[in-house]
Amino acid sequence: MAATYLVRDTEVKGFVLVLTPAGAKSYAVDYRVGSGRGSPKRRLTIGKHGSPWTPETARAEAKRLLAEVAAGRDPSMARQADRKALTFDELIDLYLAEGVGHKKPSTLKADRGRIEHHLRPLLGKVRADRIARADVERMRNAVTAGKTAQKIEDGEKRPSGSMAKGGKGVAAQCVTLVGAIFAFAVERGLCADNPARGVKKAPVRKVERFLSEAEIARLAAALDAETERTGNPYPSAAIKLLLLTGCRRGEIVNLHWEHVDFERECLRLPDSKTGAKVVYLNAPARALLQELPRMAGNPRVIPGMKAESASAAIDNVWPGIREAAGLADVRLHDLRHSFASVGAAGGLSLPIIGALLGHKHATTTARYAHLSADPLRAANDAVGARIAAAMSRKPGAAASAEVVALPSRTGEANR
Numbered sequence: 001m002a003a004t005y006l007v008r009d010t011e012v013k014g015f016v017l018v019l020t021p022a023g024a025k026s027y028a029v030d031y032r033v034g035s036g037r038g039s040p041k042r043r044l045t046i047g048k049h050g051s052p053w054t055p056e057t058a059r060a061e062a063k064r065l066l067a068e069v070a071a072g073r074d075p076s077m078a079r080q081a082d083r084k085a086l087t088f089d090e091l092i093d094l095y096l097a098e099g100v101g102h103k104k105p106s107t108l109k110a111d112r113g114r115i116e117h118h119l120r121p122l123l124g125k126v127r128a129d130r131i132a133r134a135d136v137e138r139m140r141n142a143v144t145a146g147k148t149a150q151k152i153e154d155g156e157k158r159p160s161g162s163m164a165k166g167g168k169g170v171a172a173q174c175v176t177l178v179g180a181i182f183a184f185a186v187e188r189g190l191c192a193d194n195p196a197r198g199v200k201k202a203p204v205r206k207v208e209r210f211l212s213e214a215e216i217a218r219l220a221a222a223l224d225a226e227t228e229r230t231g232n233p234y235p236s237a238a239i240k241l242l243l244l245t246g247c248r249r250g251e252i253v254n255l256h257w258e259h260v261d262f263e264r265e266c267l268r269l270p271d272s273k274t275g276a277k278v279v280y281l282n283a284p285a286r287a288l289l290q291e292l293p294r295m296a297g298n299p300r301v302i303p304g305m306k307a308e309s310a311s312a313a314i315d316n317v318w319p320g321i322r323e324a325a326g327l328a329d330v331r332l333h334d335l336r337h338s339f340a341s342v343g344a345a346g347g348l349s350l351p352i353i354g355a356l357l358g359h360k361h362a363t364t365t366a367r368y369a370h371l372s373a374d375p376l377r378a379a380n381d382a383v384g385a386r387i388a389a390a391m392s393r394k395p396g397a398a399a400s401a402e403v404v405a406l407p408s409r410t411g412e413a414n415r
Contacts, residue, residue, distance in 0.1 A: 003021065004018060004019065004020055004021065005018075005019040006018060006019070007019065009059065009062075011059065012059055012062050012063060012066070014029050014030045014031050014062065014066055015027070015028075015029055015058070015059055015062035015063075015066075016028050016029070016030060016043075017049070017055075018045075024048065025048065025049035026045055026046070026047065026048045026049060026053075027045070027046040027047060027048075027049065027053055027055075027058035027061075027062070028043050028044060028045045028046055029043070029044050029046060029061075029062045029065050029066060030042070030043050031044070031065070031066060031069045032069075033069075033074050042074070042076050044065060044075055044076045044079070046058050046061050046062060046065075047061075085127050085128070085129055086127070086128045086129075086190060087124065087125055087126065087127055087128060088119070088120075088123045088124050088125070088126050088127075088128045088131060089120060089124035089125065090128070091128040091181060091185055091190065092115055092119065092120065092124070092181060094184075094188075094190075095180075095181045095184050095185075096112070096115075098184075099180075099181075099184040104271075106250070110173075111177055113164065114170070114173060114174050114177055115177070117148055117150070117164035118139070118143050118148045118164070118170070118174050119139070119174060119177065119178065121148055122138075122139045122142055122143070122148060123135065123136075123139055123178070128182075128185060128190065128191055129190070129191050129192070131182075131195050132195050133195045133196075133197075133198065133199060135195065136175060136178055136195050136196045136199050137199055139174065139175075139178070140171045140172075140174065140175050140199060140201070141171075143166050143167075143170055143171040143174050144166060144167060144168055144170075144171040144202065145166060146165070146166030146167065147166065148164065148166060149164055149165045149166040150164045150165070168201075168202035168203075171201070171202065172201035172202060175196055175199050175201050176196075176201070178195075178196045179194060179196035179197065179199075182194040182195060182196055208337060209329065209330055209331070209334040209337060209338075210334070210337055210338045210341035211243075211327070211330065211334070211335070211338040211341075215325070215326075215327060215330075216243070216338070218325040218326055218327070219239075219243070219321070219322075219325045219327060220240070221325070222321045222322075222324040222325040223236040223239055223240060223321060224236070225324065226317060226320070226321055226324075232313070233292060233293065234292075234302050234303060234313060235302075235313040235314050235316070235317040236317075236321075237288055237292050237302065238252050238253065238302045238313075238314045239314060239317075239318070239321065239332070239335070240288055241255075241285060241288065241289075242332060242335040242336065243335040243338060243339060244282060244284050244285040244288065244339070245267070245279055245281065245282075245285055245339070246279075246336050246339030246340060246356055246357050247267075247279060247336065248272065248333070248336060249314070249332050249333065250272075251267075251269055251272055251279070252301075252302060252314075253302055253314060254300075255267065255269075255300065255301040255302065256299045256300055256301065257294060257299055257300075257301055258299065259301075260289055260301065262286065262289075262290070265280065265281045265286060266278050266279060266280050266281055267279040267281065272358060277358045279358070280356070289301070302314070314332070315332075318332060336357070339356075339357075340353050340356075340357060340365075343356065350365045351365075353365050
């Protein structure tokens with residue numbers, strides 16, 4: 001056969017079998033785009049002869065395609081659009097290249113972990129514009145059930161660093177991240193809507209662990225013992241600063257001496273989770289910093305092995321210190337919570353606590369609201385005592401010289 005040969009179907013007009021000079025057979029459909037004899041012709045290949053395309057299955061597909069043509073659609077253009085459409089994998093790559101400039105490196109690192117361990121395996125191969133809310137919900141359920149968590153086989157050594165795990169918290173974060181990726185896609189005109197919008201996330205219980213005064217005393221003793229045992233003052237000083245300032249771990253580990261303003265009694269952090277901020281230093285924190293030796297050639301308050309790298313010693317000593325102090329369930333971040341809890345129990349208002357911690361949103365500080373019950377209870381008792389004293393006084397009797405003082409809120413002038 002010297003040229004391509006067409007066998008036209010007698011049942012469905014436009015359905016053809018295409019035979020090439022090499023003997024290959026494929027099914028196609030011929031049609032016109034628009035109405036009238038002057039409309040352009042198209043030939044759309046259905047597929048090669050053989051499974052799944054037999055004369056019967058190809059004829060059924062031809063009928064479907066011709067029905068689209070009759071409805072005014074061009075199936076060849078739709079196929080081209082399909083080929084150009086981004087998969088979710090490709091959308092992720094575009095998002096990471098162009099949509100994360102506002103994110104901090106630590107946040108981006110966490111996002112990449114969720115993407116590689118959870119989002120790509122569960123949604124990556126699906127066309128982005130075909131992902132529906134139900135797909136996002138199935139992803140959420142799979143992550144919650146731990147289907148994408150890293151497994152360690154019997155006898156296998158646990159890899160260093162953090163491991164991918166499932167659970168409600170991780171699933172909620174994955175839903176949030178999918179929402180951010182699709183918000184970027186909608187802004188770019190790549191998708192019409194955001195399928196993560198409205199997907200319910202399981203409520204995640206915030207871990208709230210606050211040290212009592214007795215626990216703080218045990219921690220301080222364990223820290224002093226660690227310094228005396230090793231002769232290295234820096235890890236214990238870093239942990240004390242976490243408790244005395246309410247700073248995040250990274251803010252202390254990455255603190256440079258140039259950020260310490262002794263004259264104005266504060267830390268001037270050029271960057272933090274919420275951007276640049278000022279951390280006020282109380283007297284114990286100032287004394288600790290003033291007594292801490294500076295390492296020559298190293299700008300860091302808590303120096304590492306190299307001047308350009310932060311110290312990992314705080315993480316290395318913490319397990320032993322908390323065990324020595326009998327605080328096995330306490331995390332380093334709980335020291336920040338403890339700083340806030342002491343302030344709340346002392347009568348500080350939530351806006352003041354939020355300002356001290358550098359919170360951006362009032363809702364973040366609201367978790368400490370229940371801790372302010374003690375000063376309220378004391379005030380209530382004082383009011384009740386004065387009313388009871390008045391009620392027990394005989395009519396016409398002179399007022400008692402005893403005065404019950406009402407507690408004033410910390411930081412407010414007595415009036």
